[in-house]
Structures are given as C-alpha cells and as structure tokens.
Amino acid sequence: MTRRILFNLFAWSIVLAVAFPLFWMVVTSIKPQFELFRRPPTILPETVTFEHYWRLLKETNFLIYFRNSVVLSVATTVTVVSIATLGAYSLVRFRYRGRESLAFLVLFTYLLPSVVLIIPLYLMLVTLGLANSILSLVIAYTTFALPYALWLLRSFMAGIPEDLESAALVDGASRLGAFWDVILPQLLPGIISTALFTFILSWNEYLFALVLINSDSARPLTTGVMNMLVSSFNIEWSLLMAASVMMSVPLIIVFAFLQSYLTRGFGAGGVKG
Amino acid sequence: MxxxxxxxxxxxxxxxxxxxxxxxxxxxxxxxxxxxxxxxxxxxxxxxxxxxxxxxxxxxxxxxxxxxxxxxxxxxxxxxxxxxxxxxxxxxxxxxxxxxxxxxxxxxxxxxxxxxxxxxxxxxxxxxxxxxxxxxxxxxxxxxxxxxxxxxxxxxxxxxxxxxxxxxxxxxxxxxxxxxxxxxxxxxxxxxxxxxxxxxxxxxxxxxxxxxxxxxxxxxxxxFPANRFVAGFIGTPSMNLIDGELTRAGSGWRFCAASLDVPVGPLNDMAQPGPACLGMRPESLSLGAGEQMAKVLLVEQTGHENIVTLQFAGQIRLTARTTAAQDLQMGADVAFAIDTSALHVFGPGETGPRLNRLLENKSSETDGQT
Incomplete structure (x- = not known):
C-alpha cells in the first residue's frame, strides 16, 4: 500500500515538473504587463488579458512567420512521406542488387549529427541559388527526416501481406493501381505516424532555420519569434509566451485528432492481414 | 472454357x-x-x-x-x-x-x-x-x-x-x-x-x-504409381516400401529382403538384377493366416477398421489394414499373407521408376507423363 502511494507521489511529481513550464507559459501569456514581475509572483493571474495576443497578431510579423512555418512543415511532410512511401515499397517488394546495403546506408546518414551537415548544406544551397528561401529549409529537413521515415514505413510495409497485392494484380489492377487501392489503405497508420513525426520535426526545428534563413519574409516561427522578441537588451516575456502558446496550438490539435493512430504506429507492425 | x-x-x-x-x-x-x-x-x-x-x-x-x-x-x-x-x-x-x-x-x-x-x-x-x-x-x-x-x-x-x-x-x-x-x-x-x-x-x-x-x-x-516417390506419397496409411534385391528366376523375377522372398509379376525392360524396392498397400496384407510371421507393434483403431503396425524379420516395419472385428493383441505374433498379384516393384533411389510390366502401357496414355 505504502509502495503504491510512494509510486503515485513519484509519478505525480514528475507530471507536475513536466507540466509546470507549460502552465507558466499559458499563465504568463494572459497576465497584464504590470503583474509579470511582481514579487511574490501570482500563481493565477488577478486580471486576465489577451492584449499580448492582440499585439502579436496586429503589430508584429507573427502571422507571416506562422504562414511560413505551416507552408514549410506541410511541404516537408508531403515530400518526405511521398518519397519514403515509394522508397519503402521498393525496399520491401522488389529484389535488386544492393537493396539491403542501400537501406543501411540510408540509416547511416541518419547517424551523422546534423550540425556536421549544416555548413556543406548551406554552401550547396547557396551555389544552387536557393539560400534564404523556404524551399532551402524543405530540402534541408527532408535530408534528415527521410532516413527515419523510410525505416519506419519499411517496417509497416513489411507487415502487409504480399498476397494482398498479388490478389489485386490478378483481379485486374496495375501495379500502381494495386498500390493505390490496397497497399496505401493498409499503410495509413504508418503514413500518419510518419507524417506526424516529420511535421513535428520541421515545426520545431531551430538550428537549420537560424543558419539558412536571414530574411524576415522566409523565417519560420522558431527563429522568427526569437529574432523579434529576444534581443541583447530586452526580452518581451509576455509576447514570447503568447507566441509560444500559439505555436503549440497547431501541434496540440493535430495530436488530439491523430493520437490513436500515433500509438498504433509506435507499436509498429500492428497492421492486420 | x-x-x-x-x-x-x-x-x-x-x-x-x-x-x-x-x-x-x-x-x-x-x-x-x-x-x-x-x-x-x-x-x-x-x-x-x-x-x-x-x-x-x-x-x-x-x-x-x-x-x-x-x-x-x-x-x-x-x-x-x-x-x-x-x-x-x-x-x-x-x-x-x-x-x-x-x-x-x-x-x-x-x-x-x-x-x-x-x-x-x-x-x-x-x-x-x-x-x-x-x-x-x-x-x-x-x-x-x-x-x-x-x-x-x-x-x-x-x-x-x-x-x-x-x-x-x-x-x-x-x-x-x-x-x-x-x-x-x-x-x-x-x-x-x-x-x-x-x-x-x-x-x-x-x-x-x-x-x-x-x-x-x-x-x-x-x-499404378509411376515411381517410388508417388507410391509412398499417395494413400493413407502409405504404401509399405521395402528395400531388397531383385533376382531372376527362370523367365520371371523374385524379390528378396531378409526372410522375405516373393515372386513378382512380369517386369518391364528397365528391370535389372540388383537393388530394388518392393511396394505393397496395407490392404494387400491379410492377417491371421499365411506363411509369414510378424509381431504386432501397434493397433490403431479408427472405428470401422484397424491400422496395424507389424515388425517383420527383425527390422522391417509393415502397416496392414484389417477389419475392426479382428482382435489383435499388441506384442503378440501373427501370421500374415501377401497378395502377390498386387505388388509394386520400383528401381533403387527416391524416385526409382516403376518396374511392373502390368499395365505399364496404361501410363503412356496420359499426356505429360515423364
């Protein structure tokens, strides 16, 4: 009994430790400026205000950054999922020389720390004339999201019985038709978890965005908000927290809707024949 | 069509x-x-x-x-x-x-x-x-x-x-x-x-x-199984296959293995004296009377018949099919007879070809015969 209570106490203290910064973020974003630095601090705001949100939307570039982040994350996700799905299909279904080594080579590139790749990638994108554009970030994110996505989808794909595809072929479908009608619906949980993974990764990425982009029109939220609100002399805490809340909202919504798929995805191979 | x-x-x-x-x-x-x-x-x-x-x-x-x-x-x-x-x-x-x-x-x-x-x-x-x-x-x-x-x-x-x-x-x-x-x-x-x-x-x-x-x-x-493999594969319980020697006996042939020595019908041109394999279906053995003796190792009752496993001449195992009415005790000795008109002879090896002349032409009627 005491063990159970202790265990519960332990678990809850961890939950609180994790949740407190989030709670503080929300609370700070709705406190008026004068209440922010009061000592002792107020746990719950005495006056609730949405003025920071209003200022952020009205007076700053927040919406541009937000749009950039959405375009960037969606484009990266679509690119990565399309390539990884077809790549995984090829790795699982076709027999060709070097198939296994190719798969491992792809994984190997994932093992390199991304910091090592930044400078070469930057130089390459400059040579291609793509630097300072959203496209450059899409390319950069694709390079490091693709290996993982490929491996994740490969294990999902391997769980789909080959007979299903053979049956579709005999039933009169072309290979692409069989892929579309039979393989894709089976692969959906895998595609959704891969897409979530890629989306989160590109939504939260900071380092590449910092190095590759320095024009306001192409900046995503992560670097845009920091650049706008954090300077050497001053940090606009209330605006920063309001921006953080709004940055988290899309992820929370996506998670809430796709949560069941995600958990199914991490128990990979849960595709029933 | x-x-x-x-x-x-x-x-x-x-x-x-x-x-x-x-x-x-x-x-x-x-x-x-x-x-x-x-x-x-x-x-x-x-x-x-x-x-x-x-x-x-x-x-x-x-x-x-x-x-x-x-x-x-x-x-x-x-x-x-x-x-x-x-x-x-x-x-x-x-x-x-x-x-x-x-x-x-x-x-x-x-x-x-x-x-x-x-x-x-x-x-x-x-x-x-x-x-x-x-x-x-x-x-x-x-x-x-x-x-x-x-x-x-x-x-x-x-x-x-x-x-x-x-x-x-x-x-x-x-x-x-x-x-x-x-x-x-x-x-x-x-x-x-x-x-x-x-x-x-x-x-x-x-x-x-x-x-x-x-x-x-x-x-x-x-x-008329075409070879030894087919003979052993088709039929439940499967055909008894005994390795032994084929010898000429006048114009005919005899098959010997341990104490077994039986005449086999006319054989085709592929037959040669030497190692061969004798096949007999469990139903071509009749228990209770005959000149051969064997020991009953196992009696499996399926309801309408019994499947009997016999040990013969020391190491040869045979399966026979009898009516359910026939009472056999495990471990007892039993006399049995072989229906020599229903014997199959195959050449040596896993797919040793059928050597019986009887109805040998029969198989060439079907297409795709190897």
Missing part, C-alpha cells in the same frame, strides 16, 4: 531450380491438382500460371495463347489464395466487386453480379461486413466469391482449404467439387494434402523437387 499448356517450363531463383522442364497439358474444363510436399514447385507453377512469377524458360499458354508476357490481370484468370488475401479495408460487397470494378463494369451491373455471387455462396447477409468480422469459413467463401464473380476462363486455387478446421474442410471440398461441376471451368488446385487431391481432381500432377513425377487420374495414380 480454356485449356492450359505448360511447355518445357523452367523456373530458377538464383542457383535454385524451383521448376524443371515442366510439360503439362490441362484440358478445358478439367479439375487438376498440383500435389507434392512443400518446396516441390507446385505453388511456383501456379504463380507462373497466374503471372505473379515469370518463367525462366519455356512457354505457358491459356486457351491457345502464349501468356508469358501477359500481365496477371489480362489473363482472364481468378485466384484464391491460401491466406484468402481479402482486402481488409473493404466490405465483403466491395471485395467481391473489386475485379469487376477494375474491368470497368458499370456500377449497376456490378451490384447485380455481386448479389448473384453472394446468393450462390450464401453471403448475402454478410455483404456489409468487413473481412475481419467474418469466420474463417466465411472469409473462404468471400475469396471464392471474388474469384467466380466475373466468370474467368481458369480458376487457380492455392491451398484454399488449409486454414479451415477438419470438418469445414470436408464440407468445402464437396462444395468446390459441386461448384466445378456447375461452372464447368478449368480449375488448377495446389495442395499438399493427398486426400484433397484424390477426392476432388480429374487428374493429379505430383511434383517433387521441381520435377513432375506423374500426371494421371486419381485411381491410376493410386493403382
């Missing part, structure tokens, strides 16, 4: 030969089983006919047309898979309609055809369910429905009954035979179960290690 011809078909995977020089002619409307142990090449043969594997050599034709380079969907065949391969995300109705949809049959006509097939297989109440909500037998029916809905030239069935329980298997066997009679379509059936092959087929093609061993009607395969 269509005949299927394999002509000198070869299939290799790397250095492994799955099917070697296969010549096989399946007549229009015939029910043919491809029978053999796992790895014998039967499924590869079926998959080549379906277009899911490509032959390394030779030609396959359906209805007089070479289909080597024809896509599976264009061969006008239908296939039932061992795993049923039902599309899990589609309802039963959509599963059955899929081949029609892929062939551009208009929706209204499609619904009609699905309804007809569903009625034939008693699937009508299940049309809106997903495959995951069906029992094994029902899934089996859906797979059959998907195959027969568009009336293909040739039906291919890859061990379709192996995932069912014994009772349902017996029932579905009869259903399939009836279906074949009703549709009159060519059917090619892959199985490792000789009972299925024997009870359902017009002819059986028995394969081993990629080679066709015999292609003949069930009765002929049973009574």
């Amino acid at each position: 269509a005949d299927v011809v394999f002509s000198n078909v070869q299939k290799t995977f790397g250095t492994f030969t799955a099917v070697r020089d296969l010549d096989l002619t399946i007549r229009s409307g015939e029910f043919v089983s491809l029978l053999g142990p796992s790895g014998c090449g039967k499924t590869t043969t079926l998959r080549m006919l379906a277009g899911l594997e490509f032959p390394t050599g030779g030609t396959i034709s359906i209805d007089g047309k070479v289909v080597n380079d024809t896509a599976p969907g264009k061969r006008d065949i239908a296939m039932v898979f061992q795993s049923y391969a039902l599309y899990p995300h589609m309802t039963v109705a959509k599963n059955i309609a899929y081949p029609l949809k892929k062939r551009g049959v208009p929706a209204a006509e499609r619904d009609q055809m699905v309804a007809k097939a569903a009625e034939m297989l008693q699937l009508t109440p299940l049309l809106n369910r997903k495959p995951g909500q069906l029992s094994g037998g029902q899934q089996q029916r859906v797979a059959l429905g998907r195959a027969l809905v568009r009336d293909p030239k040739v039906f291919l069935l890859d061990e379709p009954l192996s995932n069912l329980d014994a009772k349902l298997r017996g029932y579905m066997r009869a259903e399939l035979v009836e279906l074949h009679a009703r549709l009159g379509r060519t059917m090619v059936y892959v199985t490792h179960d000789q009972l299925e092959a024997m009870t359902m087929s017009d002819r059986i093609a028995i394969m081993l290690n990629g080679d066709l061993q015999q292609f003949a009607p069930p009765q002929e395969v049973y009574r």
